[in-house]
Amino acid sequence: MPLNIRTYHELTEPDRSGLGEQIATQRRRLAARLAAVGRVVVVMSGKGGVGKSFVTAHLARALARAGRAVGVLDADLNGPTVAGLLEAGTARLVVGEDAVLPATGSDGVRLVSMAQLLADGQPLAFKGPPAESFVWRGAAEAGAIRELLADVAWGPLDVLLLDLPPGMQRFLELCDLLPAPPAVLTVTIPTPESRDAVRRALRAATERRSPLLGVVENMVDGPFAGTAGADLAVEFGVPVLARIPWHPTPDTWAVLAGRLG
């Protein structure tokens, strides 16, 4: 004789843990924190080594020089580099009453990065049972990203750039965390291999209904041959916003910043 067990929703008395409500509260807090941010833009690529952080840092500086209020969140928790490029890699973060103040980097760009929080040269490691870390590490990283968005007093910003690690996992997490899918700026190098990897990322972004801002083709006059930027632009109906030479000038970044609007 099976036990007569009702469903979760048939038990209508208050659930004191309220785990669902706690998650909802986290999301409301994040949405409120970003309410004064004009646009959230993820800088992503399906591939590593194409210069996402380099593009993020210089684009942020160019936007700031053009008078925009710019924030950068280094969402590459395991390989944070953008803070160093913005000359605030070792800045200490000031803890306020309900939020942490972002550091101020080159040209007044506000930023937060795991580089500022980790001991020199140390990898990101979490306290906890190492034997089963594959079970909870992803949740811990997603939780860290949520806090870096929701617990930092970003203030009014025209644009918040998120420098993503290679691959699509962080982008998908952000789509779940943010109130709306973020705009996507894609970085590639000219090679067919990069094109194929970035194509997957752009398809993931399309499936999540993220606005596609365009493609930045990096290292175009270096040793990498190919037409990845143009190919992706045609395939996805987006502009090539910039073709960044091996040795870009401030004008290179100013043009890119101007095209982003």
Next chain:
Amino acid sequence: MKFLCVECDRQMTFEERQLPGDGTLAAAFRCPKCGRAVALLTNPMETQLVSSLGVKIGGATVPAEPLETIRGMVATGREDAFTEPVGRSDGRTVGLSWSAEAQDRLARVPGFVRGMVKKIYADYAKERGIGEITPAVMDAARSELGLEGM
């Protein structure tokens, strides 16, 4: 998460949360009809998963601190990654910093009182809008607060 007393067909009520050690998280529930209590015990991996989500079984009793999960869970963090705000006379808020000489001097304070001493100096600086603690600031604090010997 809900618990059902099957015999009474009543939803059990959350009673208390404990961390009895060994990485275990215990959540106790009691049937409001028959009084029977049960406890949910999580293994260390499950406990960690709950912590990673930034939620608390039994409900959060106080608002979360900024970056609470990061500050509590990162094992390889910088000791001086965070600093307290100091409101300067020009209206700006800056982070409280310690000069290398002040840090060296603080390091010579016996470990069992170092945290307390550090807080005393930090509070002294914040109250006066001082952004950087130097040996001179420490001397002034000792003199003004009667802390000779610290």
